[in-house]
Amino acid sequence: xxxxxxxxxxxxxxxxVHLLTLTNSHGVTVQLMNYGAAIVAIHTPDRDGRMADITLxxxxxxxxxxxxxxxxxxxxxxxxxxxxxGGQFVLNGVTYQLAVNEGGINHxxxxxxxxxxxxxxxxxxEADGAASVAFSYLSPDGEEHYPGNLRVDVTYTLTDxxxxxxxxxxxxxxxxxxxxxxxxxxxxxGAETILDHELLINADAFTPVNSARIPTGEVRPVEGxxxxxxRPTPIGARIHQPDEQLQHGHGYDHNFVINGTPGTLRLAAxxxxxxxxxxxxxxxxxxxxxxYSGNFLRGALGRAGRRYGRHSGFCLETxxxxxxxxxxxxxxxxxxxxxxxxxxxxxxxxxxxxxxG
Ligand code: BGC
Numbered sequence: 001x002x003x004x005x006x007x008x009x010x011x012x013x014x015x016x017v018h019l020l021t022l023t024n025s026h027g028v029t030v031q032l033m034n035y036g037a038a039i040v041a042i043h044t045p046d047r048d049g050r051m052a053d054i055t056l057x058x059x060x061x062x063x064x065x066x067x068x069x070x071x072x073x074x075x076x077x078x079x080x081x082x083x084x085x086g087g088q089f090v091l092n093g094v095t096y097q098l099a100v101n102e103g104g105i106n107h108x109x110x111x112x113x114x115x116x117x118x119x120x121x122x123x124x125x126e127a128d129g130a131a132s133v134a135f136s137y138l139s140p141d142g143e144e145h146y147p148g149n150l151r152v153d154v155t156y157t158l159t160d161x162x163x164x165x166x167x168x169x170x171x172x173x174x175x176x177x178x179x180x181x182x183x184x185x186x187x188x189x190g191a192e193t194i195l196d197h198e199l200l201i202n203a204d205a206f207t208p209v210n211s212a213r214i215p216t217g218e219v220r221p222v223e224g225x226x227x228x229x230x231r232p233t234p235i236g237a238r239i240h241q242p243d244e245q246l247q248h249g250h251g252y253d254h255n256f257v258i259n260g261t262p263g264t265l266r267l268a269a270x271x272x273x274x275x276x277x278x279x280x281x282x283x284x285x286x287x288x289x290x291x292y293s294g295n296f297l298r299g300a301l302g303r304a305g306r307r308y309g310r311h312s313g314f315c316l317e318t319x320x321x322x323x324x325x326x327x328x329x330x331x332x333x334x335x336x337x338x339x340x341x342x343x344x345x346x347x348x349x350x351x352x353x354x355x356x357g
Pocket of ligand 1: 071072082213253254290292296315317
């Protein structure tokens with residue numbers, strides 16, 4: 001049975017939240033819920049075929065509803081993933097003031113009640129052995145002070161080639177801005193930290209930030225910096241170097257400029273975890289990739305009694321660049337009235353077998 005639905009919990013209003021489980025022919029499973037259109041768990045085999053969850057999350061809905069424990073685990077982030085300085089932007093000569101929900105200075109991840117904190121509609125479908133869930137949400141004009149009635153569709157499909165495809169579409173009836181991502185935290189071994197995971201990022205440049213983690217506007221070559229992941233390098237290998245950018249991020253919390261042409265699906269990153277052999281590949285049509293090394297996780301009690309401390313998971317958030325409205329040379333985040341926004345990201349799960357001899 002490739003698709004299962006069950007009750008996951010109830011919102012304080014009494015509304016039911018459902019857990020949807022996609023399974024492919026290799027036994028890989030992806031669990032989703034309609035609260036936040038979120039990924040709740042992903043089970044993949046290690047090199048010996050042992051299945052385990054490779055995400056951070058909670059056993060029950062209450063964990064997701066608790067702001068002290070839930071740092072955007074698995075959710076769709078919108079309307080604007082990452083930060084907008086001062087929560088302000090100008091569009092067609094009109095100034096919009098969004099919530100400054102990060103320390104009273106930045107707009108972060110869509111505001112007080114972003115797409116992670118709303119209930120999405122959903123429909124399930126199966127085609128050619130691949131099971132999918134299509135989430136949709138109608139964000140009313142003025143919600144979180146963004147302009148335009150915005151309809152968003154996010155479809156997750158699990159293929160028999162062990163790919164989880166995420167297809168985002170959106171349309172607004174007024175010009176607006178939009179930047180969508182998925183905020184899953186991964187840990188491919190279940191170890192206490194992800195610092196031993198070997199990471200490759202297909203990026204020759206990244207966008208440095210100031211101490212408030214707002215891009216300065218510079219596009220800096222990664223060459224000769226701790227941000228050079230063009231060859232596989234453990235995430236922890238350089239994370240404690242006395243580097244100003246690592247200090248601003250309290251670790252990695254930076255946007256990389258993915259090589260190749262935005263709009264075409266191309267490699268963004270490959271993660272290899274040596275002890276389990278698990279591999280995660282990320283492909284996207286987006287121009288940017290946020291590497292977040294879980295710097296602000298503070299030991300919340302997570303799934304199966306695990307504590308999610310600092311660096312217990314990493315996120316690879318495919319996106320447009322943070323604070324783009326203030327940097328005209330960054331790829332535009334403006335969505336014109338009536339135009340179709342489309343974006344694709346794929347997470348591909350694999351294993352690397354140990355070399356002998
Ligand atoms: C941001 C971090 C933030 C985290 C919240 C990431 O996308 O880049 O700065 O703390 O989300 O969980």
